[in-house]
Amino acid sequence: MSGTLLEQLVDALRCLPGVGPKSAQRIAFHVLDRNRAGAKHLAETMLQAIERIGHCEDCRTYTEDRRCPICASDKRDNSVLCIVERPQDVTAIEQAAEYRGKYFVLLGRLSPLDGVRPEDIGMDLLRQRLASGVIAEVILAVSTTMEGEATAHYVAELARASNVRVSRIAYGVPLGGELEYIDRGTLRHALTSRRDL
Amino acid sequence: MSGTLLEQLVDALRCLPGVGPKSAQRIAFHVLDRNRAGAKHLAETMLQAIERIGHCEDCRTYTEDRRCPICASDKRDNSVLCIVERPQDVTAIEQAAEYRGKYFVLLGRLSPLDGVRPEDIGMDLLRQRLASGVIAEVILAVSTTMEGEATAHYVAELARASNVRVSRIAYGVPLGGELEYIDRGTLRHALTSRRDL
Numbered sequence: 402m403s404g405t406l407l408e409q410l411v412d413a414l415r416c417l418p419g420v421g422p423k424s425a426q427r428i429a430f431h432v433l434d435r436n437r438a439g440a441k442h443l444a445e446t447m448l449q450a451i452e453r454i455g456h457c458e459d460c461r462t463y464t465e466d467r468r469c470p471i472c473a474s475d476k477r478d479n480s481v482l483c484i485v486e487r488p489q490d491v492t493a494i495e496q497a498a499e500y501r502g503k504y505f506v507l508l509g510r511l512s513p514l515d516g517v518r519p520e521d522i523g524m525d526l527l528r529q530r531l532a533s534g535v536i537a538e539v540i541l542a543v544s545t546t547m548e549g550e551a552t553a554h555y556v557a558e559l560a561r562a563s564n565v566r567v568s569r570i571a572y573g574v575p576l577g578g579e580l581e582y583i584d585r586g587t588l589r590h591a592l593t594s595r596r597d598l
Numbered sequence: 599m600s601g602t603l604l605e606q607l608v609d610a611l612r613c614l615p616g617v618g619p620k621s622a623q624r625i626a627f628h629v630l631d632r633n634r635a636g637a638k639h640l641a642e643t644m645l646q647a648i649e650r651i652g653h654c655e656d657c658r659t660y661t662e663d664r665r666c667p668i669c670a671s672d673k674r675d676n677s678v679l680c681i682v683e684r685p686q687d688v689t690a691i692e693q694a695a696e697y698r699g700k701y702f703v704l705l706g707r708l709s710p711l712d713g714v715r716p717e718d719i720g721m722d723l724l725r726q727r728l729a730s731g732v733i734a735e736v737i738l739a740v741s742t743t744m745e746g747e748a749t750a751h752y753v754a755e756l757a758r759a760s761n762v763r764v765s766r767i768a769y770g771v772p773l774g775g776e777l778e779y780i781d782r783g784t785l786r787h788a789l790t791s792r793r794d795l
Contacts (some may be wrong), residue, residue, distance in 0.1 A: 406647050416633050416636030
């Protein structure tokens with residue numbers, strides 16, 4: 402590490418996503434000019450977060466406790482399990498929907514070519530959860546990439562083996578989406594998956 | 599402070615310029631997913647920077663030492679002094695030009711209406727520097743706002759009182775700029791300030 406402390410700060414800021422040399426400089430000056438208190442608080446919170454945030458032992462999302470608030474809550478429905486790929490998917494669903502069930506976070510998706518095997522995305526843990534008899538329905542909210550499809554297929558097989566109902570969230574044209582700007586794959590899917598009125 | 603540590607981190611990230619709730623979330627997850635080491639380094643550097651970076655006692659720019667590297671350097675020309683408004687202006691000139699003189703950073707501009715008086719922008723210090731007899735030329739690189747003009751005028755008077763030559767950087771159409779996209783004020787100035795060839 403060399404240069405002045407200001408140069409070191411500009412350099413270090415580039416670890417943030419989407420921050421190039423120019424924005425790093427802008428952020429550094431902004432912090433020094435106007436918000437040292439806020440930046441101090443940020444730095445301290447960041448150190449704590451990095452140190453203490455790990456994975457929930459039930460659903461594998463991020464949490465600083467053994468179990469995340471959703472898994473620990475007795476107000477959530479234990480019989481419905483929504484399967485997502487990443488912790489941010491949990492946040493997205495929580496912010497958007499009135500979902501009252503629980504989650505299971507894969508932290509990845511099946512990809513034999515990249516060496517990602519079922520046990521790497523928590524399938525052992527999921528199998529146990531499914532076998533426990535508590536879960537009545539599994540909702541798949543994984544991506545529609547090839548790896549996502551493979552993952553969905555694998556989870557569906559697991560669920561069926563335990564006689565658990567499996568569903569998948571709907572894919573199609575977003576609400577308010579203009580057909581003209583929707584990609585072809587989505588539009589094709591929306592047509593073939595049309596529903597009778 | 600409430601909420602999970604992750605929510606606190608998202609909240610704290612919003613002190614950065616241009617970071618709204620969505621990008622704060624994206625940054626928080628990026629850090630936790632992929633770059634805890636980089637973020638730890640950033641947080642530590644930020645704490646150090648906030649703690650230790652103050653103002654150079656000669657030119658008033660940011661530095662963690664008593665004098666900034668430029669003021670402390672014996673390779674820079676003491677007889678030329680470039681007057682800028684902000685520390686980031688020093689960085690901009692250093693990165694762009696082959697300027698070998700020194701700087702003086704006002705940390706603001708004259709604005710009687712907002713209660714910014716000459717002594718608030720270091721004019722006492724500048725007067726002393728000019729009176730010392732070391733400085734032969736002052737280059738004004740302040741903004742072209744009304745406050746910038748008032749500041750330029752004030753500094754020019756100071757310099758003349760000490761028999762120091764005063765110049766101002768050139769304003770006009772940027773190199774490579776298309777006339778069609780230049781604002782009227784700049785274009786008008788470029789015409790009236792035309793130079794014989």
